Amino acid sequence: MRLDKYLSSLGLGSRKDVKKMIKGGRVRVEGRDKISPEISVDPKRDKIYADGALTVYREFVYIMLNKPKGCVSAAWDKKYPTVIDFVPEELRHLSLFPAGRLDIDTEGLCLITNDGALAHRILSPKSHVPKTYIAELDRAVTESDIAAFERGVTIDDGYVCKPAELEMIGGLSARIVIYEGKFHQVKRMFAAVGKNVLSLRRVRMGGLSLDESLRPGEARELTESELRSLENK
Numbered sequence: 001m002r003l004d005k006y007l008s009s010l011g012l013g014s015r016k017d018v019k020k021m022i023k024g025g026r027v028r029v030e031g032r033d034k035i036s037p038e039i040s041v042d043p044k045r046d047k048i049y050a051d052g053a054l055t056v057y058r059e060f061v062y063i064m065l066n067k068p069k070g071c072v073s074a075a076w077d078k079k080y081p082t083v084i085d086f087v088p089e090e091l092r093h094l095s096l097f098p099a100g101r102l103d104i105d106t107e108g109l110c111l112i113t114n115d116g117a118l119a120h121r122i123l124s125p126k127s128h129v130p131k132t133y134i135a136e137l138d139r140a141v142t143e144s145d146i147a148a149f150e151r152g153v154t155i156d157d158g159y160v161c162k163p164a165e166l167e168m169i170g171g172l173s174a175r176i177v178i179y180e181g182k183f184h185q186v187k188r189m190f191a192a193v194g195k196n197v198l199s200l201r202r203v204r205m206g207g208l209s210l211d212e213s214l215r216p217g218e219a220r221e222l223t224e225s226e227l228r229s230l231e232n233k
């Protein structure tokens, strides 16, 4: 990996900033006399110092994106922008993928990582990680809808959903917590009780809440405590 790319991926600055650091003699690679931004380094093996401090290679990154409408939850797409396009450029080379899918018109909490094991743990149906959504509907939820969701509604293909928590939160907005992740699940669950979802936003996954100060399209890395909270329910 290029030295400037590596330093930038640690959050030490943009590619331009780290190039300046390197040119200013603030970076040292043990055993190398000639340092320039484009030299190739092996961050797992090479001892690389920035401002005298040994840098620590991090294998995994965890990014929270407030997914905007109009992009797909995929690492690559022929037609549409993907959630990866919203990740800071210096992190994009890290084989990132979204942990779980949101529809193209769904907004909100999207976790992007390169940690396949963590993604598997939170997405596995056996984990029953709760996911909370706010839905805007065309008609108000009734008590009988709440009871039906609590029992488990049957969606269009005959699948009986696991019990879900449904709550009216004012006007035509509802909060729903589901413990599984079938294709278009929330929309199909509401369709099963005669309601159309006009817009949908995920606000929580496990113990991790969407940072409401992120505008749609904004992303940042998770804090340590957010990362830990993700696996708590």
Ligand code: URA
Pocket (backbone or CB within 6 Å): 101, 102, 103, 104, 106, 183, 184, 185, 186, 187, 188, 200
């Ligand atoms: N359920 C849906 O219908 N769509 C999503 O994007 C997520 C859950």
